[in-house]
Amino acid sequence: MSPILEVRDLRVEFPTRRGTLVALDGVSFSIAPGEVLGVVGESGAGKSMTGAAIIGLLEPPGRIAGGQILLQGKRIDNLRYDQMRRIRGREIGAIFQDPLTTLNPLYTVGDQLIETMLTHLPISPAVAKRRAVEWLEMVGIPAAAQRVQSYPHEFSGGMRQRVVIALALCAEPKLIVADEPTTALDVSIQAQVIALLKRLAREKGTAMMLVTHDMGVIAETADRVAVMYAGRIAEIGPVREVVKNPQHPYTAGLMASIPPLDRRVERLAQIDGAMPRLSAIPQGCAYNPRCPRVFSRCAVERPELLDAGTTLAACWLHAKAMTDA
């Protein structure tokens, strides 16, 4: 099946006074229709940046300096602002982290839904109004017919994120970019909101790029997972494989630092050091100063994503395996 989204060798740069920062470098992945791709990585790895590049809303002076983004086979990274505007909301929906700040406080949730639908869909205001109520019902807001008239501040955080989900889905996009959709929510309702998102995406056949640092959420929800490190993809593959059988030393470290659900452990492993700042990304493999398995080639040459059997991993260990075979 041809992918909904294809990102090829994406490079995002931030020109600054002290030189150009490369925020994303050679990022490539694709998402199939209806598929959920989880994206994980430490804070600052470039997850949000990837999402922003896809929806065409990089904050200036950030810009796409190389590579391509294709939506259903058509390039969208080089569209003019107004052409891209018609794709946002209509073809690609977005969900942001903090539902307390993503809704306009001066408009009722109904008006925000109606406005979005009327922008993209050839429907009458009366139909949009009816659908606004239906969407609130679909995302599980009680007494939707009355609540459609409420303002955002009259909802709790979890309810507001449900409204945001309705807003992202109401023009029926084929792809959702969800950037840490539950991070700002109370722990007790995170699971409900993720379950809702997953169910709606399945029902509507919507593909999703789900950014989160919660491996539990990824294991529950995603079909495949991409692990990002310092603006690059370290490893990408089916969730089960990446979690149970990581092929990249960084993924292995990441998984070892997560408490397993099925058994107790005395001490969790920690990866020594910190992810490099953009201004000081090391030569060769970006992970080499922290990598327990580093060898001579790592500091010289940068590894591309290589076939690591069940996953793709950007690590020279797998190049050796290939030449040996």
Add this chain to the structure above:
Amino acid sequence: MFAFIISRILQSVPVLLVVALISFAMFAYVGDPVSIMLGQDFTEAQRTALVADLGLDQPFFIQFAKFVGNAVQGEFGLSYRLSRPVAELIAERAPATLELACCAAGVALLVGVPMGVYTGLYPRSLLSRAFLTFSLIGVSLPTFLIGILLILVFAVWLGWLPSFGRGDTVMFGWWSTGFATMSGIKALILPAITLGLFQLTLIMRLVRSEMMEVLRADYIKFARARGLSNRAINFGHALKNTMVPVITVVGLQLGAIIAFAIVTETVFQWPGMGLLFIQSVGSADIPVMAAYLLLIACLFVTINLIVDLLYYAVDPRLRVSRGRGH
């Protein structure tokens, strides 16, 4: 809603009482109305009679209560200078000041808000820089100097507009208006610009900074992510949120415009309340000064109330705290 209005009105009573006390204190401690009214030749009996007549022999708080009671009815006695009822003098002058202030506020809003929106949306454009430079002039030059410069250029050099007075006015009942004649309208232009210029630049800078702030907000980013048009985002979502804080400041500025009209009215010899006040200060005409102070205080209080109500109408978040002041 009704309870909200009532509570706001009650909250303003102490403010008005303090201003009334100050006005009253002027009577009691500035100048001596008895000697002013008696003139040079008088007997001690005449003096005692007048003191009793004016109620000046009664205890302080009874005098004050009487003063407040009279003030509520618009009764401030006779002007020392013109020997006419103060209320009549002020009613005569009020239309001139109110028409001037409204025009000045209109100019400030109708020019200041669009300039602020433009400079907020396109902060780097050449025109924005020109506006900002211009606003620097408006903020830094004192009002009287702007007035004199405008007179110099448009009245003296070009001879297009009159340099003083209201032109021909027409009476509608007790209200004298300058809007009904060409000369009245011409006479309004320079004073209105002079009075409004400072507020205009203030509003422009305020709208600009609020707009830039709002455009960085998450809900604007999310509105873009929803694919809304630029027009809907800039003039719907962003402008509406910008106006919330702007309303307060603009409301307070309207009060300031009326109060600051004193300078403009003096420069243009504009026959309004401000000029009346200045002339009264010159001759220690306490009743007029007291009445003017109280009137300005009432205006500020009323404007504040209107601002609160507008706020309430624009921002739904306030409606939950119904009845509670802030």
